[in-house]
Amino acid sequence: MLLLLGATALSMALGDVIDGSIILMITATSATLGFVQERGAVRAVEDLMAGVRVHADVRRDGVEIEVALDDVVPGDVLVLRAGDVIAGDARVVDTDSLLVDESALTGESFPVEKQPEPLPTETGLKDRANMVWCGTHVASGSGVALVVAVGDGTEFGRIRTRVANDHVPTAFEVGLRRFGLLIMRTAGVLVAGVFVLNVALQRPMLEALLFSLALAVGLTPQLLPTIVTVTLAHGARQMAKRRVIVKRLDAIEDIGAIDVLCTDKTGTLTIGTVTLDAAIDPDGNPSEQVRRLAWLNATGQQGFLNPIDKAIAATPEPEWAKAPSVVAEIPYDFSRRVLSVMISDAGTNLLVTKGAVDSVLARCALDASASNRYHDRFEQLSSQGFRVLGLATKTVDATSVGGQSPVIVSVADEQNLTFTGFFCFSDPPKTDAAAALAELASLGVTTKVITGDNRYAAAHAAAAVGLDVSRVVTGSELDGLDDAGLEQLVETASVFAETAPLGKEAIVAALRRGGHNVGYLGDGINDAPPLLGADVGISVDTAVDVAKYSAAVVLLDKDLAVLAEGIREGRQVVANTLKYVQVTISANVGNMISMAAATAFLPFLPLLPRQILLLNFLSDIPGITIAADRVDPEAVAEPHGWDTAALRRFMLTFGLISSVFDIGTFIVLRVGFDASAEVFRTGWFIESTATELAVMLVLRTRRAAWRSRPGTALLASTALVAGLTIALPHSALANDLGLAPPPAGVLVALVVIITGYVVATEAAKHLTRARPFASAETHRTQQP
Numbered sequence: 001m002l003l004l005l006g007a008t009a010l011s012m013a014l015g016d017v018i019d020g021s022i023i024l025m026i027t028a029t030s031a032t033l034g035f036v037q038e039r040g041a042v043r044a045v046e047d048l049m050a051g052v053r054v055h056a057d058v059r060r061d062g063v064e065i066e067v068a069l070d071d072v073v074p075g076d077v078l079v080l081r082a083g084d085v086i087a088g089d090a091r092v093v094d095t096d097s098l099l100v101d102e103s104a105l106t107g108e109s110f111p112v113e114k115q116p117e118p119l120p121t122e123t124g125l126k127d128r129a130n131m132v133w134c135g136t137h138v139a140s141g142s143g144v145a146l147v148v149a150v151g152d153g154t155e156f157g158r159i160r161t162r163v164a165n166d167h168v169p170t171a172f173e174v175g176l177r178r179f180g181l182l183i184m185r186t187a188g189v190l191v192a193g194v195f196v197l198n199v200a201l202q203r204p205m206l207e208a209l210l211f212s213l214a215l216a217v218g219l220t221p222q223l224l225p226t227i228v229t230v231t232l233a234h235g236a237r238q239m240a241k242r243r244v245i246v247k248r249l250d251a252i253e254d255i256g257a258i259d260v261l262c263t264d265k266t267g268t269l270t271i272g273t274v275t276l277d278a279a280i281d282p283d284g285n286p287s288e289q290v291r292r293l294a295w296l297n298a299t300g301q302q303g304f305l306n307p308i309d310k311a312i313a314a315t316p317e318p319e320w321a322k323a324p325s326v327v328a329e330i331p332y333d334f335s336r337r338v339l340s341v342m343i344s345d346a347g348t349n350l351l352v353t354k355g356a357v358d359s360v361l362a363r364c365a366l367d368a369s370a371s372n373r374y375h376d377r378f379e380q381l382s383s384q385g386f387r388v389l390g391l392a393t394k395t396v397d398a399t400s401v402g403g404q405s406p407v408i409v410s411v412a413d414e415q416n417l418t419f420t421g422f423f424c425f426s427d428p429p430k431t432d433a434a435a436a437l438a439e440l441a442s443l444g445v446t447t448k449v450i451t452g453d454n455r456y457a458a459a460h461a462a463a464a465v466g467l468d469v470s471r472v473v474t475g476s477e478l479d480g481l482d483d484a485g486l487e488q489l490v491e492t493a494s495v496f497a498e499t500a501p502l503g504k505e506a507i508v509a510a511l512r513r514g515g516h517n518v519g520y521l522g523d524g525i526n527d528a529p530p531l532l533g534a535d536v537g538i539s540v541d542t543a544v545d546v547a548k549y550s551a552a553v554v555l556l557d558k559d560l561a562v563l564a565e566g567i568r569e570g571r572q573v574v575a576n577t578l579k580y581v582q583v584t585i586s587a588n589v590g591n592m593i594s595m596a597a598a599t600a601f602l603p604f605l606p607l608l609p610r611q612i613l614l615l616n617f618l619s620d621i622p623g624i625t626i627a628a629d630r631v632d633p634e635a636v637a638e639p640h641g642w643d644t645a646a647l648r649r650f651m652l653t654f655g656l657i658s659s660v661f662d663i664g665t666f667i668v669l670r671v672g673f674d675a676s677a678e679v680f681r682t683g684w685f686i687e688s689t690a691t692e693l694a695v696m697l698v699l700r701t702r703r704a705a706w707r708s709r710p711g712t713a714l715l716a717s718t719a720l721v722a723g724l725t726i727a728l729p730h731s732a733l734a735n736d737l738g739l740a741p742p743p744a745g746v747l748v749a750l751v752v753i754i755t756g757y758v759v760a761t762e763a764a765k766h767l768t769r770a771r772p773f774a775s776a777e778t779h780r781t782q783q784p
Contacts, residue, residue, distance in 0.1 A: 010206065018736055022610040029617065054549045056087040059144075072150055080132070080143045081302075082331070083524075085549045089154045090145035092116045092130045096302060097141035097331045100132055101528065101546075111139035111333065125155060137528060137546035140331040142302050176228070178644040179581065186589065187216045194596045203605075210609040215592055227580050227623050234627035235573035243556035244566035245541075251552040254536045256570025257639045258519040259444055260511050262504075262530065265451040265458060266307065267540075267558045268521060269465050270427040274307040276314070277386065279423040282374060290391055290421035297352045297391075300326030300341040306524075308389065311425055328409045334452075334500050334526050338363070342396060342409050351394045353414055356454070356498075357422070360390030364419040374419060382456030385464075386424040392417035429464040436560035437465055443567055444638035445519075447560075448511075450496045450504050452526065458497035468494045475499040478506060486510040505529035517639060521555075521563065523547050538563065571636035573627075580623045583699045586651045587619070587692040590658025597659070598666055604677040606666075608738045611685055618721050619692040625713035632701055632708055654699065657764055658691060661757040668749050678740035682729045685739065687750050689725045693718050694758050698765065705762060 005027065012020035055066045059077040072078070072087035080086070080098065092098070092114050099111035115129050125133075132145050134154035151157050191212045198208035232249040239246060246252055266274070279291035298312035325344050332339035338355030353360060357378045361371060374390075381388045394417045396409065430436075437447050449467065451458050459469040473489060475498045481489065490510045499507070504522075508530045511518045520527070520534035523543030531537030531550040539551035540558040548554055555562055598606035607615070665687045669675040675683060697718065701708035710718075729739040742750075 008210075022614075022736060027613070054085055056084065057081070058147075072147060074147050074150060076147045078132075078145045078147060080138050080145060082138050082140050082142070083546055084138045085546050086132050086134055086136050086138070086145075088134045088147040088150035089156075090132050090147045092132060093144045093146055095141065095143040097329065098143035099139045099141050099331070099333060100136050101139045102126075102133060102136045114143060137549070140333050175644070176224075179647065182644060182648060183585070190592050190596055191216045194599055197596070197599055201599075207605070211605055211612075213609070215595060215612065224581065224584075227626065228577055230624060231573055231577050231580075231627040235569055238572075239566050239569045242565040242569065243562055244569070245554045245556065247552050247554065251536060252570045252573050254517070254570070255519065255538075255553055255566055256568075256572075256574050256636075257517040258536060258567055259639045260446050260448060260516040261440060261519045261521065261563070262448050262450050262508060262511070262534070263521040263560070264523070264527070265449055265453060265461050266427060267523070268560055269429055269433050269449065269461050271430050274311040274387070274425050274427045276311045277424045277426045279421065281421040282370075282377075282419055284377060287421050290423060293352050293393065293420060294354060294389075294391055294423050296326070296343055297339065297341050297354045300343065300352075301329055301331070301339055308387075308425065312423070330409060330411060330414065336411065336414070337452075338414065340409070340414055349396045351396045351409065351413055351417075353392045353394075353417055354389055354423075357388055357390040358454075360392050360417070361419065363414050364392050364417045366419065370419075378422065378454075379456055381422065381424055382454050383460060385428075385457065385460040386426060387453055387457050388422050388424050390422060391420045393420050394418060427461075429461055432561060433465040436564060437467065439564045440560060440567070443564060443571075443636070445564075445567065446494075448490070448494050448496065448507075450499050450507055450530075452499055453497055455497040458495055462495045471495070472497055475503045478503050483510065483513070487514050490514070501526035501529050505533045508533045519563075523558065568636050571639070572631040575631045575635045576626045576629050579629065579696075579700045580626045582647065582650050583696045584620070584623060584692075585647075586654035586699070587658055587695055588616070589651050589655035590662065591615075591688050591692075593655060593659045594662035594666075597663065602666075602670075602680075604680075606684060607681055611681060611738060614737065615685060615689050615692075618689055618725060621721050622693065622696060622714055622717040625711065625717045626700075629700065629711040629714050630709060632703060634702065653764065653768060654695070654761060657760055658695070658757070661691065661753055661760070662688070665750070665753055668753065669746065672749065673743070673746055675746070676740075678738065679742055679746065682739045682742050683746050683750060686725055686729075686742070686747075687753060690722060690750070690754050691757050693722055694754060695761055698758060698761050702765075704766075705758075 005024070008020045008024055008027075054069050056069055056072050057064055057066055057079040058072060059065075059079060064079055069085065069087045074088070076088075077093070078084075078087065078090050086100070093116055095114050095116060098114040100114055101111045112126075113129065114132060117130060119128060119130055132143075133156060134150065135156035149157075194215055195208055195212040198211060199205065229249070232252050235252045236246050236249060239252070246255070263269075276291075276294075279287055279294060281287040281290060294312050298309040301309065326341050327344045327349070328342040330340040332355070336355070337359040338353050340351055340353040342349055342351050344350075353363065357374075361374060366374070378388055378390075394413070396413055440447055447467065449458065449462050453461075455472050455474050459472045462472075463469045471493045472495045473493045475496075478486065478489075478496075478499070486506060487510045490507055491514060496503070496507060504520075504527070508518050508520055512533075512535065517536075518534045519536040519538055520530045521538040522531055523540050524547060527539070527543075528546045528550045531539065531547060536553060537551040538553045538555065539547040540555045541548070542558070543551075543554075553566065555566075595606050595612075662684070665684055666680075669680050669683045673679070696714075697710055698705045700710060700714075728734060728737065729741050734740065
């Protein structure tokens with residue numbers, strides 16, 4: 001476009017004002033149309049994103065309020081709790097067992113404990129325990145920190161600025177880049193050849209230059225950037241209607257390419273409402289004491305209140321209002337898998353520990369017989385579909401600083417506990433979960449469950465919705481595998497239980513190395529690593545902040561059926577984008593080959609530069625409406641992506657068919673009607689525009705064209721442009737455009753030629769079995 005504008009300015013400077021002005025007008029109209037469409041698309045996405053922004057809790061004027069992350073400023077006091085994303089670099093003021101996951105910044109896998117004590121000024125970033133950093137998140141505990149830097153002034157912001165140009169392209173972007181290179185090579189050959197030929201025929205140098213550059217522009221789908229953005233934005237709006245919000249436009253293509261979905265169990269396979277069914281002693285008898293101790297533990301902890309704790313706290317007995325006070329806490333973390341609180345009751349300090357049964361039993365003083373008996377009871381309860389936690393207690397001689405609070409306890413105190421009992425939770429499978437999984441399977445998406453729950457409960461829930469549970473893999477099994485062994489295992493197993501956050505990330509990474517496009521659906525703190533590691537991180541609006549922050553797609557309903565709709569919509573976006581690319585480029589290539597051939601045999605230019613650009617502009621108008629075109633069901637039945645080789649074959653096959661009918665048009669006009677330059681150009685202008693419009697309706701579907709109804713906007717815009725094309729030679733602009741009213745006989749001949757072209761294209765489409773997309777396998781192998 002810049003070369004064209006430069007040549008236009010030169011043309012006007014040398015006196016060809018009319019030609020230059022018309023080309024400038026067409027170029028400006030195209031650019032304005034692109035700007036308006038793209039700006040509207042960007043605003044639409046911004047409006048959608050407003051509903052899923054992540055917030056921070058800050059104290060201003062002594063009052064705790066919730067603000068958007070972008071609204072945090074230096075001087076704000078952050079109130080940090082488990083699951084919070086840290087909005088800026090901040091100096092720690094106060095902590096309560098505060099552990100921060102800094103892997104996004106430092107690469108350190110394990111959470112770092114934070115303390116407010118001063119440190120030497122030369123302390124390195126990784127060792128600054130009195131600072132929390134923008135972009136990291138709270139893994140457990142709580143704290144207060146004073147914001148000292150935000151945005152580009154933070155450590156994360158400085159790194160982002162340095163690596164801003166190191167963007168890893170998506171498969172969609174890689175396809176666009178390869179397509180652009182293909183166009184460059186094709187245009188280079190045609191334009192250079194035509195320019196040399198025109199100079200050899202002793203045509204004016206400027207005219208030859210303008211004509212050659214117009215050919216280059218005519219070959220290029222000028223509105224492709226606009227159409228890609230508009231199509232993606234239309235897809236984003238359609239997905240929002242289905243309660244799926246995309247945080248970046250190119251994630252739409254990525255979600256359509258998913259062929260493996262990894263998901264947690266709670267709220268996706270199950271209804272997500274956890275209820276406490278029973279509290280029992282070690283022998284299996286109902287126990288109010290176990291229920292009471294569990295309630296004290298759940299309500300006394302100050303960290304993230306998960307669904308388990310909410311279920312325990314939901315129905316306290318009246319007398320529990322006089323519960324003893326909680327004086328200390330050891331927050332939950334994903335390596336210990338337990339949470340402890342210390343209660344003070346009648347002068348006694350009692351440590352109450354709850355968590356995964358295996359982890360609790362490992363901290364109890366038990367003989368082999370009792371340990372086996374409790375494990376058997378745990379397996380029996382779990383196999384009935386309950387999620388089972390263990391409870392243990394211990395009297396602790398805790399110390400305090402100066403005889404005052406806070407009381408100090410540590411992980412070392414979680415030893416030699418007395419096992420007190422079990423408590424069981426139910427979360428029944430969703431009635432529509434099996435149907436949603438079947439729908440995903442029909443879209444070529446394999447579902448794998450990755451959960452921190454125990455193997456028995458995970459297997460029960462997975463079996464209830466029709467998943468294969470013949471092989472249930474536990475987190476401990478993953479630890480001993482190398483990359484090759486893990487890749488082999490993840491291909492065959494469908495259920496992964498007792499999995500730590502790093503194990504989840506390893507599973508996702510192994511699937512990606514195996515050539516899969518992986519979507520990961522999660523909503524917890526421990527889901528942040530796999531959400532970032534997947535091709536598409538998917539979370540829900542009710543998730544903890546770090547999960548929403550890490551995800552590219554946010555579901556307003558935690559429902560696999562909603563996700564299936566999002567995948568289908570993503571594939572429709574890709575389908576419609578590739579429709580435009582394939583149809584436009586094959587038609588343009590055909591026209592350019594024909595024009596290059598005609599140049600050698602005609603005593604005049606077959607089309608003026610302004611006519612080439614006008615033809616290209618008019619035929620692109622229906623392309624803008626392609627975003628809302630209907631897509632045949634079979635076109636979204638499996639993942640697809642770019643295939644440059646297939647696109648090249650498509651371009652040449654249908655481009656050459658177009659050239660055959662163009663050459664037929666030349667012969668009819670010159671030999672049959674002895675057309676003048678103006679009538680010849682008018683006839684070919686009408687034929688070229690009409691065939692591009694017709695071929696869009698034919699090649700937009702794999703079916704016979706009459707068996708696939710186009711979208712209303714596409715049909716209307718096609719009819720409008722067709723009418724305008726016929727009207728232009730009879731309008732007041734005809735002389736300036738170099739057009740003349742064609743004789744009736746010429747119009748009849750053009751109708752016959754266009755009809756023959758449509759029939760030939762339809763026949764070739766079925767004979768070659770031309771597919772508008774690459775196969776799913778091709779898409780996977782072209783991942784960057």
